[in-house]
Amino acid sequence: MSETELPKFKMDDKSIRRSLEGSEIPSRLPETALGKAHLDVRDEFSPAAALDNGAEAPQAALALSSDLHESPLRDVFIGPTSIYPGTRWLIYLGISFAIFQVEGWMLFPLRSHVTDLWWRMIIEVGMMLAAIVPGFVMARIEHCRFEDFGLPARRAFGRNFWVGSLWGIASLTVLIVALRIAGAFEFGSLALHGARIWKFAAYYAVFFLITGLFEDFLMRGYSQWVLSQGMNFWPAAAVLSCVFGAIHGTNAGEAKTGLVAAGLIGFFLCLTLRRTGDLWWAIGFHMAWDWGESFLYSVPDSGTLLPGHLLNSNLHGPDWLTGGTVGPEGSYLVFAVIGGLWVLFDRAYPEIKNCTPLPPLPPVFR
Numbered sequence: 031m032s033e034t035e036l037p038k039f040k041m042d043d044k045s046i047r048r049s050l051e052g053s054e055i056p057s058r059l060p061e062t063a064l065g066k067a068h069l070d071v072r073d074e075f076s077p078a079a080a081l082d083n084g085a086e087a088p089q090a091a092l093a094l095s096s097d098l099h100e101s102p103l104r105d106v107f108i109g110p111t112s113i114y115p116g117t118r119w120l121i122y123l124g125i126s127f128a129i130f131q132v133e134g135w136m137l138f139p140l141r142s143h144v145t146d147l148w149w150r151m152i153i154e155v156g157m158m159l160a161a162i163v164p165g166f167v168m169a170r171i172e173h174c175r176f177e178d179f180g181l182p183a184r185r186a187f188g189r190n191f192w193v194g195s196l197w198g199i200a201s202l203t204v205l206i207v208a209l210r211i212a213g214a215f216e217f218g219s220l221a222l223h224g225a226r227i228w229k230f231a232a233y234y235a236v237f238f239l240i241t242g243l244f245e246d247f248l249m250r251g252y253s254q255w256v257l258s259q260g261m262n263f264w265p266a267a268a269v270l271s272c273v274f275g276a277i278h279g280t281n282a283g284e285a286k287t288g289l290v291a292a293g294l295i296g297f298f299l300c301l302t303l304r305r306t307g308d309l310w311w312a313i314g315f316h317m318a319w320d321w322g323e324s325f326l327y328s329v330p331d332s333g334t335l336l337p338g339h340l341l342n343s344n345l346h347g348p349d350w351l352t353g354g355t356v357g358p359e360g361s362y363l364v365f366a367v368i369g370g371l372w373v374l375f376d377r378a379y380p381e382i383k384n385c386t387p388l389p390p391l392p393p394v395f396r
Contacts, residue, residue: 115260118172122164122252130160147338151237158244165252172256179252180309181243190306194314197371202322205358205367206329209345212363214352218342221328230338234325235317242316246309249274250300267300283333285349288356291364292332295319298371305375307383323357330357 133156141149162181169176177183185191209215222230249270257266275293278284299312323331328339333356345352353360 115256115258118168119253119256121171122168122256125164125167126160126248129163130156133160147233151233151240154237154240154244158240158247161244161248161251165247168252168256177308179247179255180303181247181251182308185308185310188310190308190311191314194302194311194316195318196314197311197375198315198318199322199326201367201371202319202327202358204370205361205363206322206327208363208367209352209358209361212347212351214345214347214361215329216344216346218328218344220340221342222338222340226338227340230340231325233338234321234336238317238320238324239313241320242313245274246299246312246316249296250303250309250312254300254303263300263304267297271296271300278332281333283330283335283355283357285333285354285356285360287350287362288332288353288360291359291368294365294368295359298368298375301372301375302379304382305379323359327358330355332356332359 137152137156140152144152165179165181166176169179206215210217220227250267253270254263254266257269260266261269271293274296275289275291278289278292299315302311302315303309320331323329324334324336325339326341328341328343329335329345330353335357345357349360350362352358353364358364
């Protein structure tokens with residue numbers, strides 16, 4: 031280097047030192063994976079070290095300082111590499127709640143113009159849309175397909191759905207027959223006649239199909255998919271099944287036994303998702319079970335006895351046996367049925383088809 035160039039270099043040296051000493055660089059990074067790797071910013075990016083490392087070190091120090099001035103909420107909701115799964119789940123629930131509120135505002139004027147049965151149907155459709163539509167939004171955000179959340183359109187009402195429906199009505203029938211043998215259930219006489227039988231049968235089939243789509247997608251669709259990325263499949267299934275059971279506590283005739291049974295049935299339906307690869311088996315089971323309780327056997331379903339049921343049936347005996355106001359779902363016998371379902375299904379579907387793998391992080395979350 032020539033003597034004429036030396037003063038210029040020294041001037042740059044002083045300039046760099048002044049710029050670094052004047053910058054505000056925190057002494058420690060937040061307690062994240064990045065923070066553990068660089069425990070002391072001043073040690074690694076001090077002015078002297080910056081000069082020793084060449085011209086690129088000051089730029090790295092300033093860039094890192096810029097990152098550290100982000101909102102402190104980032105550490106709560108955003109991890110070192112992406113938005114936390116729990117945060118994305120809250121985004122989904124927020125969109126769902128907003129849609130349902132808008133639907134209520136738009137549909138409320140219809141209340142006085144329709145019967146109670148059709149109003150129930152309208153509300154159920156609204157809840158289904160409020161659960162499923164945000165799934166399409168999250169699919170765009172997550173850079174994945176909507177069908178990854180358990181509702182592939184190509185399998186709609188396919189074999190899984192109808193096999194699940196058969197299991198649902200068969201398992202409920204086993205429970206009802208057990209109550210009949212125990213002397214706690216009487217079929218009674220027909221409550222409907224003629225065409226009304228088929229009208230109500232069709233109405234409740236559609237109604238509980240919508241219920242299955244709503245509840246199973248809300249609890250075991252996107253929710254299960256995203257939370258599995260943060261806590262793996264079964265812990266997420268356990269959390270969501272507890273939530274599923276607790277939600278039933280809003281029903282007027284529910285009891286603690288019924289809430290536990292609902293949660294365990296939800297947990298069983300998570301097994302069906304994992305072994306079949308989609309929600310259609312669970313939706314078929316859910317629809318058939320509720321249809322069998324509310325219409326076919328005409329007993330309370332999670333504490334609610336709906337109008338338009340087929341029979342004048344009767345439950346009598348102690349609540350631990352009959353389920354009391356809850357219906358058969360509140361009977362202690364239901365736990366034996368759920369246990370039998372788990373064992374039989376585990377043997378009939380031994381292969382895991384839905385491991386909920388961790389997908390690559392989309393750019394929007396990086």
